[in-house]
Amino acid sequence: MPKLDLRRLILLLSMSATSLVLAYFLYASYQMQRELLIKQTLEANRIYAVKLAEVTENFLNTAHKQLAYSASVIGPRLNTAEHLNGEVDRLLLQTNTFNSVYVVNTESKLLARAPRNHQAEDSLIDNPGSYSALASQQPSIVQAYSAPHGRLIVAMTHPLHTAQGDYLGYIGGAIYLQENNSLHDLLGEHYYRDGSYLYVVHDRQLIYHNKQERVGEIIHGNPAIHEVSQGREGNQLLTNSEGIEMLAGFAPVQSTGWGIVAQRPLQATLTELNKLMLNMLITLVPFFLAVMLAIWWLSRIISQPLWSLAKSVQKDDARIAENAVRQIKPWYFEVAQLKQSILSGLEMLNHRIGKLNLDSMTDPLTELLNRRGAQAAIDKWHVSAQPFAVILLDIDHFKQVNDAHGHDIGDLTLQFLARQMRRLSGNENVLCRSGGEEFMVLMPDTDLKEAGEFAENLRATLASTRSPAGEPITLSLGVAHYPISNARIEMVLRSADQALYQAKRQGRNKVVIAAAQRS
Numbered sequence: 096m097p098k099l100d101l102r103r104l105i106l107l108l109s110m111s112a113t114s115l116v117l118a119y120f121l122y123a124s125y126q127m128q129r130e131l132l133i134k135q136t137l138e139a140n141r142i143y144a145v146k147l148a149e150v151t152e153n154f155l156n157t158a159h160k161q162l163a164y165s166a167s168v169i170g171p172r173l174n175t176a177e178h179l180n181g182e183v184d185r186l187l188l189q190t191n192t193f194n195s196v197y198v199v200n201t202e203s204k205l206l207a208r209a210p211r212n213h214q215a216e217d218s219l220i221d222n223p224g225s226y227s228a229l230a231s232q233q234p235s236i237v238q239a240y241s242a243p244h245g246r247l248i249v250a251m252t253h254p255l256h257t258a259q260g261d262y263l264g265y266i267g268g269a270i271y272l273q274e275n276n277s278l279h280d281l282l283g284e285h286y287y288r289d290g291s292y293l294y295v296v297h298d299r300q301l302i303y304h305n306k307q308e309r310v311g312e313i314i315h316g317n318p319a320i321h322e323v324s325q326g327r328e329g330n331q332l333l334t335n336s337e338g339i340e341m342l343a344g345f346a347p348v349q350s351t352g353w354g355i356v357a358q359r360p361l362q363a364t365l366t367e368l369n370k371l372m373l374n375m376l377i378t379l380v381p382f383f384l385a386v387m388l389a390i391w392w393l394s395r396i397i398s399q400p401l402w403s404l405a406k407s408v409q410k411d412d413a414r415i416a417e418n419a420v421r422q423i424k425p426w427y428f429e430v431a432q433l434k435q436s437i438l439s440g441l442e443m444l445n446h447r448i449g450k451l452n453l454d455s456m457t458d459p460l461t462e463l464l465n466r467r468g469a470q471a472a473i474d475k476w477h478v479s480a481q482p483f484a485v486i487l488l489d490i491d492h493f494k495q496v497n498d499a500h501g502h503d504i505g506d507l508t509l510q511f512l513a514r515q516m517r518r519l520s521g522n523e524n525v526l527c528r529s530g531g532e533e534f535m536v537l538m539p540d541t542d543l544k545e546a547g548e549f550a551e552n553l554r555a556t557l558a559s560t561r562s563p564a565g566e567p568i569t570l571s572l573g574v575a576h577y578p579i580s581n582a583r584i585e586m587v588l589r590s591a592d593q594a595l596y597q598a599k600r601q602g603r604n605k606v607v608i609a610a611a612q613r614s
């Protein structure tokens with residue numbers, strides 16, 4: 096017998112199906128959320144980089160305007176040291192835009208500087224930025240360079256003119272990339288806690304980075320830097336110099352050719368999602384268990400009728416099995432069909448058993464009951480203490496019928512006698528061929544007198560009716576009664592037999608009634 100029953104099978108199937116669907120659902124929603132989150136973060140970083148590029152652009156414009164204003168205040172009065180120092184001090188102190196402000200004449204000589212330092216006035220400003228500013232005589236931005244004191248500097252200049260427009264030199268403002276200033280504050284406001292950071296590059300050189308030691312570093316092989324250096328904005332998933340996957344957004348500062356890159360580690364982005372998925376799983380587990388419980392319960396309801404059908408069919412008695420099957424209430428189609436099929440099978444079986452039973456109790460020649468059939472009736476009456484009369488009868492000299500007319504005529508004669516017995520007998524009587532040419536009539540609720548009259552009538556009828564043998568047959572009959580003849584049934588039958596024997600001895604064609612038992 097296989098160990099797996101329908102209930103377990105349903106549960107197993109449902110569990111596997113539900114688990115698969117759940118796993119797929121979690122996997123698919125994780126993948127979708129992951130993609131969405133990556134896309135959103137990339138886009139957010141791009142927008143952030145664009146915004147920051149705009150703000151930087153504005154900052155640089157404002158710085159230029161400040162220099163332009165100072166240039167207009169200074170005017171042609173380059174010889175007045177007090178005036179020059181006053182203005183460079185004001186510009187340095189009033190805003191936090193520059194780390195140093197200085198005025199340089201056309202010979203690249205320093206005329207004033209704030210803050211003051213060892214650099215003597217009239218010293219030569221000997222760097223390519225200064226020369227190019229003097230050469231262009233235009234507002235300019237001097238890209239990052241290392242100053243003699245070791246600092247990395249971005250400088251801005253604005254030309255100084257006389258009222259007539261003669262060029263006198265420039266006023267310059269230096270932004271130290273590794274030190275505090277408005278630009279540093281502006282870029283430093285970025286949220287750095289979850290590993291996110293931003294940096295600014297110019298010509299692949301880091302001119303701003305939250306790790307100050309990295310400022311000045313030249314970066315190779317970074318696709319975001321490559322793109323932004325080409326003046327393009329966008330976003331990209333990339334691996335940074337430390338091998339960490341980053342979601343980077345980048346945008347150029349058009350006026351300076353700088354590139355701003357804002358990035359967030361992929362892992363930090365997905366950590367929240369992982370937590371979310373775990374919470375989802377934890378929330379789903381009780382629901383999953385509840386569903387399994389419901390399926391367990393439902394599987395019981397589904398398997399119960401089948402189980403009952405199987406149990407009912409296993410009963411020893413086909414009649415009891417049939418009744419048990421009838422009691423089962425099928426609530427779904429297949430069980431109803433199965434019940435119907437089983438019932439048809441059992442009905443057929445019971446019918447066959449009934450027919451076999453009947454055959455085993457019937458005499459095939461006369462279709463009266465045989466000895467076993469009569470015995471069954473006697474047993475039944477015995478149990479219910481039913482009084483009855485019994486008549487044993489035997490054809491006289493039947494051997495002669497066979498001998499004279501043949502066995503077939505003998506058979507027809509036996510059938511003829513059976514017909515006569517049926518014709519004369521009431522329905523309630525049990526008629527039986529107890530063997531050979533011997534017959535028996537069992538008459539419930541009939542006394543000896545009535546039974547004797549019936550026996551006499553039968554004898555007289557046969558004696559006066561032509562049989563298949565061509566002439567009437569005569570009968571000898573013995574009559575007894577239960578319990579009048581004897582309180583024990585087998586003794587009653589013996590009494591009837593003795594009465595029959597007596598009838599034979601007294602010359603045949605005769606009825607003898609057994610004497611009542613003496614009490």
Ligand SMILES: Nc1nc2c(ncn2[C@@H]2O[C@H](COP(=O)(O)OP(=O)(O)OP(=O)(O)O)[C@@H](O)[C@H]2O)c(=O)[nH]1
Nearest residue numbers: 489490491492493494495497502503505506531532
């Ligand atoms: N045709 C036919 N004959 C049967 C059947 N059963 C028994 N017999 C015959 O019945 C006869 C009974 O003969 P006996 O026992 O000598 O009795 P009887 O000739 O009737 O004589 P008594 O009973 O003494 O009057 C036998 O010849 C059996 O062959 C049967 O089914 N068909």
